[in-house]
Amino acid sequence: MAKAAADRAATETKKTATETKLLLAARRLFCRVGIHATGISRILEEAGVARRSLYMHYGSKENLLKAVFDTEASMWFQWFDLDLASREDSARERILALFDLLKDWFEREDFFGCVFINAVAEHEKENGWVKEVAIAHREKINARLGAMVEASGARDPDMVTEKLSLVIDGAIVTAMVTGSSGAAHVGRLAAEDILRSG
Amino acid sequence: MAKAAADRAATETKKTATETKLLLAARRLFCRVGIHATGISRILEEAGVARRSLYMHYGSKENLLKAVFDTEASMWFQWFDLDLASREDSARERILALFDLLKDWFEREDFFGCVFINAVAEHEKENGWVKEVAIAHREKINARLGAMVEASGARDPDMVTEKLSLVIDGAIVTAMVTGSSGAAHVGRLAAEDILRSG
């Protein structure tokens, strides 16, 4: 099996080995333990990198978090623009295939939720920059999702897109809380209901 | 209009005024700012309570969080066991009315997501007690939801319940991230699709 999109996103863009090690350790710890609960020293330990190197490359914990946001965003765009776009299925089947990608993601041993959602949960939600970044990410995802929905010939594509987006977020959060990948399958079936009705 | 369930949950059980002030301030700050990001001193300021009183009543920040969990759980049980149960509608209409309650919740100026979900997001997700508490809460909610679904005569009530639960979580998270209550309406429509198909 080809390398999973989550790994590709962190490794295949031009990054030094040190940066890659830092990003992988940071993403894992930020999601599994929490961002505030993860100390810099812990990231350095698990990445096997010196403290100075982290501050050379990223300057601050906040910038490291932003870099982690970028790698997770890359994962999603690879899903939409490579994995799903290369399929010759119908638009409807491509939409449903997204939930199979979610299932693979949930089953990774280092899946502990979505960095964006988790980060919003533990940061200021009134005029906070994290929330703004997450909203922007969300809109990019929904634009791609919306294009597929439109191609599927839905009567009210915007509403169907919002419904599917809701189900996707619900599946991610359910998988995070329960620690089970079953939410992906439930989400796929709910998406079928929505597409059937809409 | 009667007092909202969220307030009732925090005030109507036998609690001292000090405890109520602490719980309201803690819930608000834990959700809006994050649990780790909220210092004890900040809670004391906003509650207008002395440091000693907090440690007299709750002993630790962790115990205060547990108490906040309890008040949010009470809110849900009031929804299910009082607000929804007192309706004379059909089971289907009671299920959909849950999304109207969610809308009211999302529109409160102190809504910043679900304490359980937010707490899981920023705590250890491998053998962490917060995750266990959230799973237990989730199961209680789903049991009540499942009873309504069963009463609605769904063919596969368990699967319909899981789908609806997914949509509920999706709506909560979407409302938290976007800061808009529209997710409740989208969730209601998605729930209608699910009930129609299931």
Added chain:
DNA sequence: ATTATTGTAGACCAATCAGTCTACATCGAT
């Protein structure tokens, strides 16, 4: 061979945190 870059190792600092402690005020029940 030398130099610049990128790395490691770890001491160090100021700030902040959860939690403890002392001293004093208020007030209802006896």
Added chain:
DNA sequence: ATCGATGTAGACTGATTGGTCTACAATAAT
């Protein structure tokens, strides 16, 4: 009137945090 419980006010502590700094090693390009 007094006493015990519950409250406020705020100094204090030990641990931990993000971030800086010095000293040194390895590597690659000139």
